[in-house]
Amino acid sequence: MLEQADPREWIGRELEQVETPALLVDLDALEHNLALMAGFFAGRAAGLRPHAKTHKCPEIARRQLALGAVGITCAKLGEAEVLAASGVGDILIANQVVDAAKLQRLAALAGRVHLTVAVDDAANVAALGEAARQCGATIHVLVEVDIGMGRCGVAPGRPALALAQQVAATAGLAFAGLMGYEGHLVLTRDPQERKTKVEAALELLLDTKRLIEEWGLPVGIVSGGGTGTYDVTGSFPGVTEVQAGSYVFMDTTYREIRPEFQLSLFLLATVISRVDPSRVIIDAGHKVLTSEFGAPQVLGVPGAGSLRLSEEHGRIPLAEPEQVSLRPGQRVRILPSHCCTTTNLHDHLLAVRKGVVEDVWPIAARGRSQ
Amino acid sequence: MLEQADPREWIGRELEQVETPALLVDLDALEHNLALMAGFFAGRAAGLRPHAKTHKCPEIARRQLALGAVGITCAKLGEAEVLAASGVGDILIANQVVDAAKLQRLAALAGRVHLTVAVDDAANVAALGEAARQCGATIHVLVEVDIGMGRCGVAPGRPALALAQQVAATAGLAFAGLMGYEGHLVLTRDPQERKTKVEAALELLLDTKRLIEEWGLPVGIVSGGGTGTYDVTGSFPGVTEVQAGSYVFMDTTYREIRPEFQLSLFLLATVISRVDPSRVIIDAGHKVLTSEFGAPQVLGVPGAGSLRLSEEHGRIPLAEPEQVSLRPGQRVRILPSHCCTTTNLHDHLLAVRKGVVEDVWPIAARGRSQ
Numbered sequence: 201m202l203e204q205a206d207p208r209e210w211i212g213r214e215l216e217q218v219e220t221p222a223l224l225v226d227l228d229a230l231e232h233n234l235a236l237m238a239g240f241f242a243g244r245a246a247g248l249r250p251h252a253k254t255h256k257c258p259e260i261a262r263r264q265l266a267l268g269a270v271g272i273t274c275a276k277l278g279e280a281e282v283l284a285a286s287g288v289g290d291i292l293i294a295n296q297v298v299d300a301a302k303l304q305r306l307a308a309l310a311g312r313v314h315l316t317v318a319v320d321d322a323a324n325v326a327a328l329g330e331a332a333r334q335c336g337a338t339i340h341v342l343v344e345v346d347i348g349m350g351r352c353g354v355a356p357g358r359p360a361l362a363l364a365q366q367v368a369a370t371a372g373l374a375f376a377g378l379m380g381y382e383g384h385l386v387l388t389r390d391p392q393e394r395k396t397k398v399e400a401a402l403e404l405l406l407d408t409k410r411l412i413e414e415w416g417l418p419v420g421i422v423s424g425g426g427t428g429t430y431d432v433t434g435s436f437p438g439v440t441e442v443q444a445g446s447y448v449f450m451d452t453t454y455r456e457i458r459p460e461f462q463l464s465l466f467l468l469a470t471v472i473s474r475v476d477p478s479r480v481i482i483d484a485g486h487k488v489l490t491s492e493f494g495a496p497q498v499l500g501v502p503g504a505g506s507l508r509l510s511e512e513h514g515r516i517p518l519a520e521p522e523q524v525s526l527r528p529g530q531r532v533r534i535l536p537s538h539c540c541t542t543t544n545l546h547d548h549l550l551a552v553r554k555g556v557v558e559d560v561w562p563i564a565a566r567g568r569s570q
Numbered sequence: 571m572l573e574q575a576d577p578r579e580w581i582g583r584e585l586e587q588v589e590t591p592a593l594l595v596d597l598d599a600l601e602h603n604l605a606l607m608a609g610f611f612a613g614r615a616a617g618l619r620p621h622a623k624t625h626k627c628p629e630i631a632r633r634q635l636a637l638g639a640v641g642i643t644c645a646k647l648g649e650a651e652v653l654a655a656s657g658v659g660d661i662l663i664a665n666q667v668v669d670a671a672k673l674q675r676l677a678a679l680a681g682r683v684h685l686t687v688a689v690d691d692a693a694n695v696a697a698l699g700e701a702a703r704q705c706g707a708t709i710h711v712l713v714e715v716d717i718g719m720g721r722c723g724v725a726p727g728r729p730a731l732a733l734a735q736q737v738a739a740t741a742g743l744a745f746a747g748l749m750g751y752e753g754h755l756v757l758t759r760d761p762q763e764r765k766t767k768v769e770a771a772l773e774l775l776l777d778t779k780r781l782i783e784e785w786g787l788p789v790g791i792v793s794g795g796g797t798g799t800y801d802v803t804g805s806f807p808g809v810t811e812v813q814a815g816s817y818v819f820m821d822t823t824y825r826e827i828r829p830e831f832q833l834s835l836f837l838l839a840t841v842i843s844r845v846d847p848s849r850v851i852i853d854a855g856h857k858v859l860t861s862e863f864g865a866p867q868v869l870g871v872p873g874a875g876s877l878r879l880s881e882e883h884g885r886i887p888l889a890e891p892e893q894v895s896l897r898p899g900q901r902v903r904i905l906p907s908h909c910c911t912t913t914n915l916h917d918h919l920l921a922v923r924k925g926v927v928e929d930v931w932p933i934a935a936r937g938r939s940q
Contacts, residue, residue, distance in 0.1 A: 219671050219940045253881060275882040276853075295882065296842040298853075298898045301589050320843050321898050351883055352843040352851055383880070472666040473690050473722040481722055483646075483668075486862055486911045488939050492879070509862070510753070511623060511910055512645040512665065512939060513721055528668045528691050540881055541856045544915070547937055567917055567936075569858050569882060570589045 207548045207560045215555055216531060220470040221484040223546040225561075227553040229464035230260075230448060236460060237430065237447050238267035246434045249273045249292060249423070251445030254540045256565035257549060258286035260448060271314070273443040277302055278568030281309060286564065290314040292342070292423065294379060294443060296352060298324050302570070307335035316340035316421075318379050320354045325366050325373070332372030340376040341367045342423060345408055347380040347401040356380075356404040357411060364412050364419075377421030377440070378412075380405040386428030387457060398432045406438045428457045449539035453493045467496065467534040467542070468550075469514065474528060477521035480504075482514040482532050489514070489534065490541040497535040501526070507534065577918045577930045584925055586901060590840040591854040593916040595931075597923040599834035600630075600818060606830060607800065607817050608637035616804045619643045619662055619793070621815030624910045626935035627919060628656030630818060641684070643813040647672055648938030651679060656934065660684040662712070662793065664749060664813060666722060668694050672940075677705035686710035686791075688749050690724045695736050695743070702742030710746040711737045712793060715778055717750040717771040726774040727781060734782050734789075747791030747810070748782075750775040756798030757827060768802045776808045798827045819909035823863045837866070837904040837912070838920075839884065844898060847891035850874075852884040852902050859884070859904060860911040867905040871896070877904065 210218040241248040247270035252261055261272050261283055271290030274280040280291045290313065297306050297317055309315055310332065319325050319341055332339045343363045346353030354360050360378065368375040382401045388394040402424065409419040425433030425442035434442045446454050449465035467489055473481035480501070486509050489496045498504040503519035516532070518524050526532070536542040543549075544566055551559040580588040611618040617640035622631055631642050631653055641660030644650040650661045660683065667676050667687055679685055680702065689695050689711055702709045713733045716723030724730050730748065738745040752771045758764040772794065779789040795803030795812035804812045816824050819835035837859055843851035850871070856879050859866045868874040873889035886902070888894050896902070906912040913919075914936055921929040 217671070219669065221939050295853075296898065298842050299589065299840055300899075301587070320845050324898055346845065350846070350849070351880070351885060352845070354845055470669055472668050475690050475716065475722070475724055476720070479720070483665075483939075486860065486908075487914045487937075490856065491862055492856055510721070515721060528666065528694055529670075538856075544857045545937065567857075567915065569591050569853075 207550060210550065210557045211560060213557050215468060215552065215557070218468065218550060218557060220468050220531070221488040222468045222550050223543065223548070224466045224468055224550045224552045225449065226464045226466065227551055227558060229462035233447050233450070233461045233464060234263055234267055237444060240431065241434060241442070242268060244434060246439045247441050249441045249443055250448070251294070251443045252279055252283060252565065254445035254543065255448055256543055256563045256568070257561050258283060258564055259561040261286070261288055270441060273445070276569050277306055277309070278570045279565040280315070281305070282565040282568055284309055284313045288313065292316040294318055294381070296320060296324060303327055303331035307331040307337050307339060310337040310339045311335055314340065316342055316376055318342050318344040318352070319363065319367065320344045320352050322363065322366055325363065325370055329370035329372040337372070338374050339372065340374045342377050342379040342421060343367065345378055345380040345405055347382060347404045349381060349384045351383070353380065356408045360408045361412050361415060364417055365415070368417055375417060377419045377423065378405055378409055379423040381424055381426070382429055382433070383426065386426040387453065389456065394429065395432045398429045399436060402433060402436045402439065409438060427454055446539055449543070451539040452497050452535055452537045463535060465536055465539050465542070467536060469532045469534055471526050471528050471530050471532060474526060478518050480516040480518065480524065480526050480532070482516065483512065484514045484534060485509045485512045487511055488545055489536060490538050490545070492541065493538040496537045499533045499535055501532060577920060580920065580927045581930060583927050585838060585922065585927070588838065588920060588927060590838050590901070591858040592838045592920050593913065593918070594836045594838055594920045594922045595819070596834045596836065597921055597928060599832035603817050603820070603831045603834060604633055604637055607814060610801065611804060612638060614804060616809045617811050619811045619813055620818070621645070621664070621813045622649055622653060622935065624815035624913065625818055626913055626933045626938070627931050628653060628934055629931040631656070631658055640811060643815070646939055647676055647679070648940045649935040650685070651675070652935040652938055654679055654683045658683065662686040664688055664751070666690060666694060673697055673701035677701040677707050677709060680707040680709045681705055684710065686712055686746055688712050688714040688722070689733065689737065690714045690722050692733065692736055695733065695740055699740035699742040707742070708744050709742065710744045712747050712749040712791060713737065715748055715750040715775055717752060717774045719751060719754040721753070723750065726778045730778045731782050731785060734787055735785070738787055745787060747789045747793065748775055748779055749793040751794055751796070752799055752803070753796065756796040757823065759826065764799065765802045768799045769806060772803060772806045772809065779808060797824055816909055819913070821909040822867050822905055822907045833905060835906055835909050835912070837906060839902045839904055841896050841898050841900050841902060844896060848888055850886040850888065850894065850896050850902070852886065853882065854884045854904060855879045855882045857881055858915055859906060860908050860915065862911065863908040866907045869903045869905055871902060
């Protein structure tokens, strides 16, 4: 009796024979991206700590570490737990973890792996210390500094110094350094403008490091950066770690910023209706593709207009219907507009090489937002 | 050793003690909505076949059936498999199912439950019949008619007749009737304009029914409608089934259209940062809330501006910072802008009554887009 599709059955098959909508990673492109980024950091003062929020996939984290990454970055505690269970031994949660139940989980995790977390609040520092002591663990702490993004983080300079001193004085915690994310600049189009602005933002972070060290506290880690800024941030004197994530997959958004990486992430869809020749309807909507960065892009369909999503349908308007022979059952490849949120909609990645499914990788931390 | 959060541990707890981001359903509001919709259809010629795409949750489907629903509607085969496994015995997949592997699954499912599927393509009808015969099952079929939405469906009149005749002549298939979805009208704001336009669209469907019956084929089912149009469609002569879904939860979008239903779905978030008094940062971003219908709404925070989402953060700008005492660790309730896609991001619904978690319901068909 046939039951729900098990994607592992598709290993060895060509893409015409897998069920859709399916999220694919092209292994040649992925390996190109992993090698290119690892090569940039090889022999450099700063290390690469790839952000797993993009892939949420232990198989990819393992490859990043094998190529020299100094550890893995996560956005949420739940992601960190999944990656720790898969064998990752050094994790930064680049975020604040605040409520009581989560602090217990965090301290327990710190007993199993080298765990670092960001802080920007004095009460949170006190609670973190208490959780660590109760658990007999050491939690490593980065003080997050707001270097212009206007999201989390204390102001550069004295406020960061005060928090660093509190962390250093709290039993159970180890002051590890500073984190600042130039997220407001990662998608700045012009490379020269991006470089100038990123360097100005990082200067705030490094000035704060110098201030804290003047007060006698060593600042071991200075962490920042993303795919849009990895080269500038990764070569800025004093930065020790870069948290790039999207370079593994890329998408319509990052393609414009970082042409040196290849597109590796695709959504494979199937045509389900072609009644009116001027449009093709596919089996992929908002539940398998995200659109906060704009419409995903239809590939390989001549004259395809902007993809219009409803929940489980995608509508492709055609400028030249007679040029497009697509019928129900045929496949269409879609390029996501935001790789990180698209991955979070799927349970599996089909790892594909030259059109054949080579492996199926669980997106094991999908939905781990707690 | 504490591991990943298990939400079933939160049963009996107040909301201050659950981990976030968490998706909540308020049971009093849900029960109001279920009863109101069931009451509308009680004793009416048309029946309610609620659309499970909204909740993807067997616990809610069970309640809908207990209140008199004639069956359940699904958008995808994978959803139908999950609901069948939970005991739902009569399912409409209001969509085209086309590729070979899926047709085998569909036919297998038709051997276990009363299964109906939509078609708009002659080759698909032939393939469906072959799959049904191979499996020794009967697949019930609705011919989908495009009544103005411009998505799937054949044109009203002769094209629908031809497809209905083909279905009726295909061994393994049973011609069950017609489906037409007035999805282009469900969010029309003005009730009178909505009514007039919906009735004009349904007239196309009923004209087609009459044509097919003139040719000697009985049209048992005429299916359509949604939460925005349930009253008009549900009382239109000849319509036999209405596929409303969103009424169970509601959201910022449907609230404007259907004030008789209560808001029952909320995202509970936690403040993770409040460095700058003019903004509150919560632990909820695009990975737990969708925004294709606009920004979700922050509830209970005086002077809160439009919620700005990044991947795992939400930024709430405050017009009067001194009126808002929120500190890290405190909770904020968010009203989704689109209930159906938001539910699809979560694995569990916390079923809450008067602020206490009464049960935890798996969103068992989450991600079942295949």
